Amino acid sequence: MHDSNPLPLKDRMKIARMPMPELDPEVRSRNFQEVTLGLKQSAALTEATRCIACAKPSCVIDCPVGVKIKDVVALIYAGDFLAAAAKLREDNALPAITGRVCPQENQCEGGCVLGKKGAPVAIGNLERFVADFESESGLLGLPAIAPPTGKSVAIIGSGPTGLSAAGDLVQKGHRVRVFEALHELGGVLIYGIPEFRLPKSIVKTEVDNLRRMGVEFETNVVAGKSVTIDELMQSECYDAVFVATGAGLPRFLGVPGEHLNGVYSANEFLTRVNLMRAYNATDYDAPVYDCHDRDVIVVGGGNTAMDAVRTARRLGARTATLVYRRSETEMPARREEIEHARQEGVKFRMLTNPIEFVGDSKGWLIAARCMKMELGEPDPGGRRSPIEIEGSAYLLPANVAIIGVGTTANPLVQSSTPDLKTTSHNYIVADPITTRTSKRGVFAGGDIVTGGATVILAMGAGRKAALSIHDYLTTGVWESEVCS
Amino acid sequence: MMAIGLVKSESYVMYRIVEARNVGLNIKQFVVEAPRIARKQRPGQFLILRLHEKGERIPLTIKCSDPDAGTVTIVVQAIGKTTSLLSCLEAGDSILDIVGPLGQPSEIESYGTCVILAGSVGTAMALPTANALKRAGNHVIFIEGARNTDLVVFEDEVRQASTETYFMTDDGSYGEHGLVTKKLKDLLDAGLRIDFVLAVGPVPMMRAVAQITTALGIKTKVSLNSIMIDGTGMCGGCRVLLGNQSKFACVDGPEFDASLVNFEVLMQRNAMYRDKECQSLRQFEEHKQGELAQLRADLASQDAHHA
Ligand SMILES: Cc1cc2nc3c(=O)[nH]c(=O)nc-3n(C[C@H](O)[C@H](O)[C@H](O)COP(=O)(O)OP(=O)(O)OC[C@H]3O[C@@H](n4cnc5c(N)ncnc54)[C@H](O)[C@@H]3O)c2cc1C
Ligand SMILES: Cc1cc2nc3c(=O)[nH]c(=O)nc-3n(C[C@H](O)[C@H](O)[C@H](O)COP(=O)(O)OP(=O)(O)OC[C@H]3O[C@@H](n4cnc5c(N)ncnc54)[C@H](O)[C@@H]3O)c2cc1C
Ligand code: SF4
Ligand code: FES
Numbered sequence: 139m140h141d142s143n144p145l146p147l148k149d150r151m152k153i154a155r156m157p158m159p160e161l162d163p164e165v166r167s168r169n170f171q172e173v174t175l176g177l178k179q180s181a182a183l184t185e186a187t188r189c190i191a192c193a194k195p196s197c198v199i200d201c202p203v204g205v206k207i208k209d210v211v212a213l214i215y216a217g218d219f220l221a222a223a224a225k226l227r228e229d230n231a232l233p234a235i236t237g238r239v240c241p242q243e244n245q246c247e248g249g250c251v252l253g254k255k256g257a258p259v260a261i262g263n264l265e266r267f268v269a270d271f272e273s274e275s276g277l278l279g280l281p282a283i284a285p286p287t288g289k290s291v292a293i294i295g296s297g298p299t300g301l302s303a304a305g306d307l308v309q310k311g312h313r314v315r316v317f318e319a320l321h322e323l324g325g326v327l328i329y330g331i332p333e334f335r336l337p338k339s340i341v342k343t344e345v346d347n348l349r350r351m352g353v354e355f356e357t358n359v360v361a362g363k364s365v366t367i368d369e370l371m372q373s374e375c376y377d378a379v380f381v382a383t384g385a386g387l388p389r390f391l392g393v394p395g396e397h398l399n400g401v402y403s404a405n406e407f408l409t410r411v412n413l414m415r416a417y418n419a420t421d422y423d424a425p426v427y428d429c430h431d432r433d434v435i436v437v438g439g440g441n442t443a444m445d446a447v448r449t450a451r452r453l454g455a456r457t458a459t460l461v462y463r464r465s466e467t468e469m470p471a472r473r474e475e476i477e478h479a480r481q482e483g484v485k486f487r488m489l490t491n492p493i494e495f496v497g498d499s500k501g502w503l504i505a506a507r508c509m510k511m512e513l514g515e516p517d518p519g520g521r522r523s524p525i526e527i528e529g530s531a532y533l534l535p536a537n538v539a540i541i542g543v544g545t546t547a548n549p550l551v552q553s554s555t556p557d558l559k560t561t562s563h564n565y566i567v568a569d570p571i572t573t574r575t576s577k578r579g580v581f582a583g584g585d586i587v588t589g590g591a592t593v594i595l596a597m598g599a600g601r602k603a604a605l606s607i608h609d610y611l612t613t614g615v616w617e618s619e620v621c622s
Numbered sequence: 623m624m625a626i627g628l629v630k631s632e633s634y635v636m637y638r639i640v641e642a643r644n645v646g647l648n649i650k651q652f653v654v655e656a657p658r659i660a661r662k663q664r665p666g667q668f669l670i671l672r673l674h675e676k677g678e679r680i681p682l683t684i685k686c687s688d689p690d691a692g693t694v695t696i697v698v699q700a701i702g703k704t705t706s707l708l709s710c711l712e713a714g715d716s717i718l719d720i721v722g723p724l725g726q727p728s729e730i731e732s733y734g735t736c737v738i739l740a741g742s743v744g745t746a747m748a749l750p751t752a753n754a755l756k757r758a759g760n761h762v763i764f765i766e767g768a769r770n771t772d773l774v775v776f777e778d779e780v781r782q783a784s785t786e787t788y789f790m791t792d793d794g795s796y797g798e799h800g801l802v803t804k805k806l807k808d809l810l811d812a813g814l815r816i817d818f819v820l821a822v823g824p825v826p827m828m829r830a831v832a833q834i835t836t837a838l839g840i841k842t843k844v845s846l847n848s849i850m851i852d853g854t855g856m857c858g859g860c861r862v863l864l865g866n867q868s869k870f871a872c873v874d875g876p877e878f879d880a881s882l883v884n885f886e887v888l889m890q891r892n893a894m895y896r897d898k899e900c901q902s903l904r905q906f907e908e909h910k911q912g913e914l915a916q917l918r919a920d921l922a923s924q925d926a927h928h929a
Binding site for chain 2: 319320321356357358359360363364365386387388390392396397398399400402403405406409410414415500501548549550
């Protein structure tokens with residue numbers, strides 16, 4: 139696509155990056171409304187003007203699924219937002235979601251050449267703008283659905299991986315049924331990521347679209363318990379199964395006192411607040427132990443920990459403190475969340491690690507015993523590893539402690555499917571290109587294969603799986619020995 | 623396609639109550655349509671249900687199931703808001719969400735002499751395992767305990783599921799006077815050799831049983847009623863302490879080796895939301911009829927929406 143922008147490159151680079159309008163931090167730290175409000179049309183047009191339309195666009199190279207960003211931005215510049223949305227959707231099935239939650243600073247925007255001297259093009263904000271424009275326009279037509287093939291696919295798990303695969307497969311004319319263990323669809327997008335970052339209505343819109351395209355959904359089915367993979371293939375006659383069960387099992391620290399009342403996994407805390415809507419306690423029944431006027435600490439440095447600490451703040455915590463054993467530069471959370479959290483009054487206690495939780499005589503948490511840490515040599519992954527400073531233990535007062543130090547594989551499918559090959563950490567072994575597992579007709583992708591990753595990688599894995607499943611269903615060929 | 627009419631073109635599943643009856647004071651039994659669960663259920667497993675859009679998820683043991691009819695039977699004691707609302711429902715009503723069967727099935731072996739101790743609603747929870755143990759050729763002694771005669775439930779079924787049966791009430795209004803542990807001690811004092819014990823009921827009761835039997839080296843299981851949300855291992859809220867190991871009651875249990883269970887931690891964790899629960903129950907009592915009407919209206923509109 140050629141560069142239709144007449145403005146000289148030099149002048150484009152002088153335009154300042156359009157700021158994202160946001161709710162006032164004082165106000166938003168007391169409610170669950172979405173923090174970022176979305177670019178206005180005029181701002182989006184200006185922002186699109188900034189792109190210098192690189193010959194070899196590094197934004198595209200650094201996008202995990204190769205979204206044709208340069209072309210999308212050009213279409214926005216031309217004012218054809220629906221065409222821009224369509225171009226986005228060629229590579230990304232969930233643009234309204236990834237536009238909000240992708241760690242753009244490590245991906246497209248991290249690659250953008252404008253970032254070398256100034257601020258990169260606000261690709262994430264533009265992505266969200268066109269996706270929201272498309273859905274608000276009501277002009278989002280349903281894609282063409284191929285005539286029925288007579289083949290059927292069972293998808294286990296309704297997170298971004300499963301949803302993306304479902305959309306592509308149903309378009310190819312296959313019958314698709316998604317089985318979900320919980321009572322709501324969307325996986326982490328619903329029970330993990332809070333409303334103030336990703337409104338539930340956006341996930342609902344995506345699910346409703348899939349429904350209209352003919353995808354069937356069955357909630358309250360735990361694969362491995364309610365039905366096994368073998369039963370799905372034999373008694374329920376599915377021709378292929380796609381396992382997209384995610385990495386939802388919480389990790390704890392394994393330190394003394396973790397059973398005290400007031401100590402939660404981030405998953406439990408977020409599930410109570412998001413899935414069971416405990417933030418609306420006057421209306422909903424599931425309680426979450428009161429954060430109001432209490433000291434809350436959250437352990438971890440990723441998006442999960444960040445979501446938990448900002449949620450605690452919104453539930454009225456007196457202090458909401460993030461405790462992380464490395465320093466801020468090593469935090470895996472999105473930069474934007476770190477900034478937002480700070481604006482909202484979240485305290486950061488870096489280079490700190492709890493070694494024990496201390497309770498009162500009734501078993502309620504009152505403090506965390508913490509060690510101060512320092513950074514040593516980089517580990518094999520390149521991050522500097524934290525080392526305890528001897529004799530530095532001190533008590534940090536806390537009535538609520540939330541552990542957000544990562545998750546591991548959901549195990550129920552693996553334990554009920556003996557011929558499914560797994561890694562030593564119980565992730566499913568699947569070919570990175572074809573997503574085929576060791577079991578004929580069974581494919582796997584997303585966090586259940588890679589471990590906790592990102593929404594965009596999950597989406598990409600779902601689409602890759604759809605291609606490969608379609609291939610298998612049409613050719614009937616199962617190349618053996620694909621995975622070792 | 624399938625043996626059971628499970629595969630529908632639409633993806634909406636209704637869990638209709640086909641039978642509801644009171645079986646004791648504030649204890650009610652329901653037979654509910656849930657074909658997937660009915661086909662897979664094993665003794666010792668449970669389900670999790672949610673009554674309405676704003677309701678919490680609560681675990682209940684599956685007493686029995688009929689795979690052909692596609693139904694499961696549950697028994698509920700009204701002690702808080704959700705269990706009270708459930709107890710208001712009748713045949714013809716529906717339950718919004720039911721997921722299961724969850725948890726590990728009871729280990730059924732040929733032990734020899736088994737003693738099962740259960741307190742009122744715990745009786746319903748222990749019945750499927752008692753039945754299975756008896757079918758596996760064990761000599762099953764069932765000791766049912768209750769505060770008083772109104773809370774003695776399933777007498778006939780208990781007799782059928784056991785080879786020897788005792789009823790104990792706190793006030794002596796039915797069966798013998800005293801706690802289930804008194805009967806257990808009597809049997810031991812009389813020289814009975816016990817190979818396996820299962821205790822299902824309030825935590826203090828299970829702890830008292832464990833203190834007696836594990837000291838004697840008798841293999842003892844207890845069914846732990848920790849607070850659950852998802853029931854799939856995803857939240858860790860149901861974690862219990864076994865020795866110094868953390869286990870998730872929903873996927874590793876609910877039955878655990880009693881000699882390892884830290885009952886104090888279980889009691890402490892189960893009390894976590896007590897204030898909130900009491901408040902919620904009081905509010906419910908005040909608005910009971912309204913809530914029930916609302917629930918039925920919501921379900922009807924769901925039904926219409928998916929029709
Ligand atoms: C709190 C939090 C915040 C995050 N923030 C970001 C972010 O800002 N940006 C980003 O890119 N990524 C973020 N992530 C990571 C991202 O959400 C995940 O990588 C992504 O959701 C993985 O998608 P998935 O579909 O593979 O798995 P999931 O989203 O975990 O979905 C799996 C689904 O399968 C279901 N399931 C599991 N077992 C069974 C079974 N046996 N039977 C039936 N169903 C089953 C689960 O209930 C779930 O609904 C975050 C994660 C968390 C937890
Ligand atoms: C594996 C298992 C099987 C069970 N089987 C049965 C059964 O067959 N029949 C029966 O009547 N009861 C059973 N229970 C107990 C039942 O789940 C609780 O009585 C119910 O959740 C109380 O909800 P409520 O809103 O009415 O009461 P609340 O007022 O909310 O709570 C009353 C008490 O119930 C417990 N409780 C509250 N919420 C939960 C929860 N989400 N999960 C577990 N416990 C909770 C707490 O200890 C609390 O103090 C079982 C529990 C477990 C864990
Ligand atoms: S790298 Fe930046 S400037 Fe270059 S095409 Fe991509 S968005 Fe435009
Ligand atoms: S109920 Fe959530 S892990 Fe057991």
